[in-house]
Amino acid sequence: MESRAAVDDAALGREAWAVLDANWTGSATVPAPGLYPHQWNWDSTFVAIGLARRDTRRAGTELLSLMAGQWGNGMVPHIVFQPVRAEVYFPGPSVWRSREHRSAPHGVGTSGLTQPPLQALALWRIWRHAADRDTAAALVRRLYPMLVAQHDYLATVRDLGGAGLAAIVHPWESGMDDSPVWDAPLEALPVTGAPYRRAGGSCGEGRPGGHHDPFVTLALRYRDSGYDPAYLRDEHPFAVEDPMFNGIWLASCQALAELAPVAGADAGPHRAAVERIRAGLLERLWADGLFRVRDLRGGGLSQVCTVGCFGPLLDRELPADRVAELVGVLESARFMGAAGYPVPSCEIRAQQFDRSRYWRGPSWVNTNWLLRRAAAVHDLAGLARILGASTLRLVRQAGFRECFDPFDGSGRGSRDFSWSAALTLDLLADTVEE
Numbered sequence: 001m002e003s004r005a006a007v008d009d010a011a012l013g014r015e016a017w018a019v020l021d022a023n024w025t026g027s028a029t030v031p032a033p034g035l036y037p038h039q040w041n042w043d044s045t046f047v048a049i050g051l052a053r054r055d056t057r058r059a060g061t062e063l064l065s066l067m068a069g070q071w072g073n074g075m076v077p078h079i080v081f082q083p084v085r086a087e088v089y090f091p092g093p094s095v096w097r098s099r100e101h102r103s104a105p106h107g108v109g110t111s112g113l114t115q116p117p118l119q120a121l122a123l124w125r126i127w128r129h130a131a132d133r134d135t136a137a138a139l140v141r142r143l144y145p146m147l148v149a150q151h152d153y154l155a156t157v158r159d160l161g162g163a164g165l166a167a168i169v170h171p172w173e174s175g176m177d178d179s180p181v182w183d184a185p186l187e188a189l190p191v192t193g194a195p196y197r198r199a200g201g202s203c204g205e206g207r208p209g210g211h212h213d214p215f216v217t218l219a220l221r222y223r224d225s226g227y228d229p230a231y232l233r234d235e236h237p238f239a240v241e242d243p244m245f246n247g248i249w250l251a252s253c254q255a256l257a258e259l260a261p262v263a264g265a266d267a268g269p270h271r272a273a274v275e276r277i278r279a280g281l282l283e284r285l286w287a288d289g290l291f292r293v294r295d296l297r298g299g300g301l302s303q304v305c306t307v308g309c310f311g312p313l314l315d316r317e318l319p320a321d322r323v324a325e326l327v328g329v330l331e332s333a334r335f336m337g338a339a340g341y342p343v344p345s346c347e348i349r350a351q352q353f354d355r356s357r358y359w360r361g362p363s364w365v366n367t368n369w370l371l372r373r374a375a376a377v378h379d380l381a382g383l384a385r386i387l388g389a390s391t392l393r394l395v396r397q398a399g400f401r402e403c404f405d406p407f408d409g410s411g412r413g414s415r416d417f418s419w420s421a422a423l424t425l426d427l428l429a430d431t432v433e434e
């Protein structure tokens with residue numbers, strides 16, 4: 001495997017800052033040079049999380065620039081396009097045509113989809129760690145109404161199952177684009193249109209192949225409906241309740257409940273949302289000792305288990321018996337127990353597991369960070385330490401890669417990947433408190 005001489009903490013921190021500075025546009029951090037030249041929703045938010053203990057202002061700027069892409073209906077897009085080299089990435093602004101939609105911001109081009117709603121959790125971390133309390137309080141007051149609008153959008157337009165969970169309407173919305181949990185719902189789609197190949201970049205290896213046509217078809221169908229909520233409800237052929245998306249949403253609702261008093265608002269509605277989402281997760285997605293993906297278009301619950309199935313562990317009030325069952329699976333040979341470098345994105349024993357294909361096996365810094373936080377909120381300090389230490393081992397050995405082989409730790413995908421660098425800064429702070 002590719003390996004680097006031992007890098008001490010101070011040098012690793014300097015390298016992480018260098019990556020973030022190189023990927024900084026002046027108001028936002030792009031995920032990586034080359035293939036990802038725009039601002040991505042959860043990438044930027046992980047960057048803000050990584051900066052929370054280090055630079056309140058820059059973390060705030062990162063979130064504010066993302067929220068500048070928020071639509072009037074509350075939707076926070078999964079990509080905010082940089083005007084420079086706009087069409088280098090496919091699908092670019094000319095495909096999404098957001099500016100033609102009355103609800104979209106007109107000063108900036110965006111995609112028409114969203115990504116996991118991590119922003120309130122990031123804001124809470126900024127608030128909690130900020131040395132300059134006035135700056136942090138001002139940031140909370142500014143962002144709070146935008147986050148309330150985002151959560152309202154999810155609770156209304158995206159409650160396609162009618163039971164309090166948010167549905168995603170495209171695999172790109174999960175952030176885990178090629179996960180095997182989308183195979184069955186995608187295979188059920190009618191395939192139309194020409195296949196496309198993504199423009200170059202270092203990430204050609206292990207990226208989605210056969211799925212690309214349905215990916216584009218789905219995006220175009222939603223666009224051609226005029227991004228219409230009624231179309232999503234009645235006609236759109238992909239609608240799925242994802243435990244990671246909803247687990248992150250729940251954790252963000254808990255964060256909004258704590259931030260509400262800072263913004264002079266009532267925490268009650270956020271607490272009610274937490275209860276509603278938890279009930280939905282337990283009643284609709286729990287089966288055979290794990291949370292699973294539910295296909296609302298007829299496919300039922302997914303059989304394959306992925307790292308996304310652990311998302312509801314982010315809920316600090318998840319019942320203890322469920323926590324124990326989930327952690328048992330996470331630590332077993334299905335996931336961490338048989339991986340040299342946790343956490344594989346798909347369970348190792350599944351036939352779909354592939355150690356080198358993007359979201360079908362490799363370990364990722366962002367999901368490790370989320371699970372480390374989950375371990376911390378449930379007072380599982382040993383698990384949290386293992387997750388932190390193995391993630392630092394990955395980046396020390398292979399650099400700030402997009403993802404990593406779970407057996408030998410070699411790097412995969414883009415180099416100088418922003419969330420790998422930013423979350424390293426957080427992990428280097430080496431505390432397990434939450």
Ligand code: 9WN
Nearest residue numbers: 031036040042043078172175176177
């Ligand atoms: C599509 C930017 C994004 C991440 C996703 C990752 C990948 C895009 C792509 O890159 O998705 O949104 O082009 O494959 O799967 O998690 O946000 O880093």
